[in-house]
Amino acid sequence: MVTIDTLNELEFFRGLPRSVLGTLADAASIVEPEHNALVARQHDRAIAMFLLLSGHVQFLIDVEGSGSLLVGVGREPGLIIGWSIFRPPYRYTTNVRCEGACRLLRIPHHIVDDLLANDPASGLTLLRRVNQSLAGRLEAERARLLETAGGQEAAPKRMPEPIVQTDLPWTPSSLQSSQVMVDFLNHSQLFEGLEPRMLDWLAHQAIVKTFAPNMELFRQHEIAEFLYLLVDGRVGMSYCDDGGARCVFLRALEGVGDPIGWSALVDPRRYRTSAFAIDVTHAVALPSDSLEKLCDQEPALGLQIMRRILQAIGSRLRFTRVRMVAQRYGAQIQAMRTIIDQAAESLPVTSPLHKIPYLLENRLTLSDAFHALELTREHGDPTERNLAELSLEVLQDVHRELDFYQGLQNAYEAVANAPANLSPEQVRTRSMQAFLALFEPLSWRTAGEDLLPEQPGNIVIMNHLENHMDTMLPNAFRLTLDSHFVSSVILYRCYGEAPVRVVRKPEMGWFGYQQYFDRLDYLYVYPGDVDEEDQDQALTRDSRNRRFIERAAQHLRSGKNLLIAPEGRCSSTEASPGTFRPGAFRLAAAVDPEPLIVPIAVANFDKRLTETTTAAIVFEPFRLSERVRDPNDKAALLDFVDQLQRNYQGYVRQAISLAGRGEKIKARA
Structure with a gap:
């Protein structure tokens, strides 16, 4: 049997009239579910509210294909379970399972429904405590989210583009009119449909505030002096641990009339998150004391507002749980x-x-x-x-x-569909601009650009990495991102001109690659027995090599950089570089005047670029004659190439270390 004294022992019921306590006690019962028994099942109709008297309960949500995910644990006596009886669609939002022996107070939903309908003042008292309890659970689950998120994420990686709304009748200046303010309040989620006299009273309490980008509306744990309603702009919400050392970005709000800082109406009336303006933002501020006064004087109205606050908290709780699913799986x-x-x-x-x-x-x-x-x-x-x-x-x-994939497609289209009247140099410029746009939002670091020669006309060498599968376009074409990064972010940004790449002649059947390379007028080398086009059948290997050196020398003398990967094959970052071949250095020896050789080492371009930090380092340029006394001495040249490859292993380790610092530093303009 449940007595009035039993209810009075719980904070949830304190302050209610004795008659109300008597009605609740008569309808209530004590239940003691078995170990692991479900108290509430997700999506079942909410037929009762429970208060935990002793024991522990688990809150779990069903995840398709993965069973159940634990999102919270409740231990404190008086914990409310089944708050869904207070708001539509009146369905439990989680599975609630007893962890060991539990004792719970059960109150049927129809008793609560009658109380809310017939005694708004008592109903308001209960609903305030429901909101307080649910807000506490939300805070506990946000803390759990912060634990799983790890690290510092006070700002989002990316946010959706803002909704552009040009037909709204409310502006910061127009809201100075009380009638316009009434119209705005009637549009908001919290106050829609209230009596005109109530809206008019609220309008005279409201203040329009302006926030510059990054300016705080409020800070977590501060006294909640205002409830805000968004007029325009965007507001970001973040949650931090008690020391403020770790934070997680929660969401961005941009809907006109969105409530921000509902803690102003929920005890202990301290903000439970921090809020800051993302863009220039205007918001209507309503003093929490005025809102409390209105609810106390008009309990039926207060009950209506508190139900909507409950909806807002429930929405935040659902979002937090979905974030947990995304992080967990x-x-x-x-x-x-x-x-x-x-x-x-x-x-x-x-x-x-x-x-x-x-x-x-x-x-x-x-x-x-x-x-x-x-x-x-x-x-x-x-x-x-x-x-x-x-x-x-x-x-x-x-x-x-998606942005990255579309950027890859744009970079390919900039070449493949370039107008026929554009010169190869103009097409290379289009390509560089497309790749600069592709790399801009990604995480990367560069170093050593101050070592680049003042003038172009150099042979730039680099290690060459495997392509990640994500670089494959719908036509099975893959863009090599390490060489395009060096070409665009380092060389093009420095010299204002795209380098000419030296590439392997595409094999038979790789027609798309050859058309792409031909449009850029790249220089071909011919490894193995790669077939030529029909008109080149009569060319010997020596004649091909002479023609290659002639064209390469012409580019260098005209002040164009050549970009060459001396490796025979590409490899993973960890195994890079592969075996160096001497062709790039024979070219350097054959050109007069002798060009500088500029080493660049890259790392992590074989990974998924949206999930990693890449790096590129420029090392000290040199002339071949400074390292090899007689470049025509084949043995001496090969010894130098072998030594350079060993040096490059250290270069790549340095690039890996640079990438590991994880912060994007843009190359100089």
């Missing part, structure tokens, strides 16, 4: 399925969001997935808009992959 498709599953009861069956996981499965349909999400974010119903925004934030890394 490293699979964004799973995270998307979880997002949809979490909203199964409220998401229309015709929603375009249902097709997103399928579009994400194929690289060629990624852009379709993001197009559908962006359209839904702008034009869907409230549930769809919220889920689309959540999805775009969860899929930031996927969007970076």
Whole structure:
């Protein structure tokens, strides 16, 4: 039997009238589920609320194909379970399992429903405590997210482009009118549909504030003096541990009327995150004391507002759990399925969001997935808009992959579809500009650019790395990213002119490569028995070599850099460099005046570039005659080449070390 004294022992019920406590006690019961028994099942109808009296409970969410993911543990007496009875669609959002022996107080939902309908003041007291309890659980799960995220991520890697809204009637200046402010408040999630007299009272309490980029709206743990409603711009939210040493970026808010800082209405009325302006941002600030006063004086209205605060906290909790799924499994498709599953009861069956996981499965349909999400974010119903925004934030890394892939395609198209009237030099320039745009948002480091000769006309040598599978385009063409990085980010940015690469003659059947190289007017070398085009059948190896040296010398004398990888084969960063061949150095010996040789070592271009830091280091230039007394002495030349290869092993280790520092430093302009 449950008595009034039993309820009074729990903070959740303190301060309620004795008559209300009597009604609740009569309907309540004590339950003691068996070990591992489910107290609530995800998606089941929320038929009761529970308060933990003793024991531990686990909160788990179902993840398709991976079982259940633990998102939280509850131990404190009085913990509320089943808060879904207070808000539609009245379905449990997680599985709640007893961890060992548990004792719980159970209250049927219809008793709570009657209380909210017939005694708004008491209902408001309960709902405030529900919000406080759920906010505490949200904070615990954010701390768990921070643990799994690791490191410092106070700002996002990438955010969706802002929604462009040009037809809204509210501007910072127009909101100085109380009537316009009333209209704005009526549009917001928290205050939509309130009585005009209430909106008018709130309008006279409101203040319009302006925030410059990176300016804080508030800081975590500060007293929550204001609740903000977004007018325009974007606001980023971050959560840090108690010492502030580790932070995780949570999300960006940009919807007109979005509530920011709901902690102003939730005890202990201290901000639970930090908020900062991403762009120039305007927000309506409502004093928390005024809002508390309004809720106390108008409990039915307060109950309505507190339900909406509960919706906002629940939305943040769902987002945190989806982030956990994405981090735990490293699979964004799973995270998307979880997002949809979490909203199964409220998401229309015709929603375009249902097709997103399928579009994400194929690289060629990624852009379709993001197009559908962006359209839904702008034009869907409230549930769809919220889920689309959540999805775009969860899929930031996927969007970076899409941006990279589209950048590869643009770089290829800049050459393959260049107008026929452009010269090879103009096409090479187009290529460099496309690759600069490709590399700009990635993480990379360079060093030693001050060692580059003042004038071009040099032989630049580099180690050559394998292509990652992600560089393969739909036509099976792969772009070598290490050589294009050196060409664009280092040489083109320094000299304002694209280098001419020396490449292996494509094998028979690699017609796409030859057309691409021909358009750039690269210089060919002919390893092995690679067949020539029909018109070159009569050429001997010696005549090919003479023609190569003549063309290369012409480029060098005209002030063009040549880029050559002396290796016979490309390799992984860890195994680089491969065996050096003497051809580049024989070329240097054959050209008059003798060119400088500029060594550059690269690392990590064989990895997935959106998930790693790459590096390139320029080393001291030299002339071959400074290292080999007689370049025509074959044995002496080969000894030098072997020694240089051994030196390059150390060069590559230095590049690996530079990349390991992980911060992007741009090459000089």
